[in-house]
Amino acid sequence: MSPAVFILSLALAIPSGAAQTAPTTPGMYRIGAGDVIQLVVWKEPDLTRDLTVRIDGKVTVPLLGDVTAAGRSADELAGAIAADLKRFLAAPRVTVGVSQAYGGRFFVLGQVQRSGEFPLRGRTTLIQALAMAGGFKEFAKASEIVIVRRNDPGETFLRADYKKLESARDATQNIVLLPGDTVLVP
Secondary structure: OOOOOOEEEOOOOOOOOOOOOOOOOOOOOOOOOOOEEEEEEOOOOOOOEEEEOOOOOEEEEOOOEEEEOOOOOHHHHHHHHHHHHOOOOOOOOEEEEEEEOOOOEEEEEEOEOOOEEEEOOOOOEHHHHHHHOOOEOOOOOHHHEEEEEEOOOOEEEEEEOHHHHHOOOOHHHOOEOOOOOEEEEO
C-alpha cells in the first residue's frame, strides 16, 4: 500500500481482525435502515408484506415481532425468518427482496461544485463520486481527500490523493465507495 493511502481508525473503530458488517462478497448488498424490503412467505398471504427497516435496524414480522434486518443480506434475513417461523409453520419457505435501497447512498461535502447525497447504484469509485458532484472548486485540496466510512462501532478515515490518481501513478487512490461513505474535499 502506498504511504499516501492509510487508514486511521478512531478509538472506537473496529479492532484489527474483528468481524466487519461490510459485504465480503463483491456485489452482496447489506440491508440498511430506511430500506424497504418485501417479505414473501409461500402460501401464507397474511405474512407476506412490505416492511421498512427502522432506524434501529429492525423490522416487525407477524408472529415473530422485531427481527434485526440491518447488516444482513436478503438471503441471510430470509433464512433467519424461516428458522424462527418453524415454531409456527411446518416448513416455511421465505423470500426477502430489497424493493427500495435507501441505504444505498453516499455523500460528498466540501470544495466540490455540488455537495450532497448521491445514490450508490452498483460499484462506484472515488472518481465517479467526484464526477457526480461536478468536480472540484478552484481552491480544492485534491491531494487531501478524506473518505469517512461508518463501521460498527465507530468510523474509519481513508485518505486519497487525487493528484496521484490523475497522473496515473497510483490506482489504489480510486477507492470503491460503500453505502453511507462521506467524501470530504477540503
